[in-house]
Amino acid sequence: MGLSALEANKATLELEHPDTLNSINSLGLVLCSRAGTKEAETMHRRALETKKRVIGSENPDTLTSMANLASTYRNQGRWKEAEELEVQVMEMSTRVLGSEHSDTLTSMNNLAFKLKGQGHKDKAISLMEKCF
Template sequence: MLTDRVRLLGDEHPDTLTSRANLAAAYWQAGRTNDAIPLLKKVLTDRVRLLGDEHPNTLTSRANLAAAYWQAGRTNDAITLLKKVLTDRVRLLGDEHPDTVAAARVLGVWRAAA
């Protein structure tokens, strides 16, 4: 799917980014975190460039990369990235938004485990 979307729609089309993110999620779910991380990085880089640093899809991409880092044992990278997600979500969505609450909860768990 990703190959076809890149060929037909181009590398920057929103559907192409979604396909890349979905492939990364499939790798991640299959335990292939090292295959998922480069795709997640590309999705994040493209979303920052195309949508901006504060777009909800960009924040989600950043949170997904943080989770992949955590799964790969890159604890410091994961915590640093999720702290940025939490800071941005508090500022943009407020303290009580479900996405903010979820990021705060996960960050607390990761800090306790680290």
Template sequence: MANLASTYRNQGRWDDAEKLFVQVIETRKTKLGADHPDTLTSMNNLSVTYKHQGRWDESEKLDVQVMETRKTKLGADHPSTLASMNNLAYTQKLLGREIEAIELMRECVQLCQQRFRPNHPNLPSSLSALA
């Protein structure tokens, strides 16, 4: 179901993708738990779908949930948490809250610099996003 939802999203079939992603999230919450990595990935996928639909407030709510849960479960400097921080910063920028977005990306870059070697691919992409 998650793969089909992603296919729908890639085809621009936002409503179909949304319906399936919601089903996947609910099923994964029930079977795996709300803080399971697969559940969080599905929440992120729904957030991306909302972004494509211009539903940035709804996207932001999911981005915050995913980031906070990953921080708690995996730590602030885990690659998945850092990706979530990046996603939230992007959403904040879409919402016109550039100062918040820049502050979050600065934190993300700082954590990346502490976590990764200078040639790690996550570091240049985070620096680029901040720029």
């Protein structure tokens, strides 16, 4: 279904249209749920790079794509890369949306999870307390 939606959007809209990019991103999420496949990474990278170019790096939709790529890295066991990307998402979300915005708090939670996964329990707990 994800492939069908993407193909339909590509046929009727431009490749850089937000709906097409969201289809790419959604397909990446489906693929990511299958153990963080290389295809998921490709989809998330494609959506992220296009969104950066078309709507800017600090647009909330771009930050969502960046967070999705970080999750794919986590699913692939690439914890350090996931953490680095999630730090960027959290910092940009804080700057663009504010420290109490739900997207910022979600990025803090995601970063805490990635820190915990790397064995940084104290840092993870501290960040979760701040988030709470």
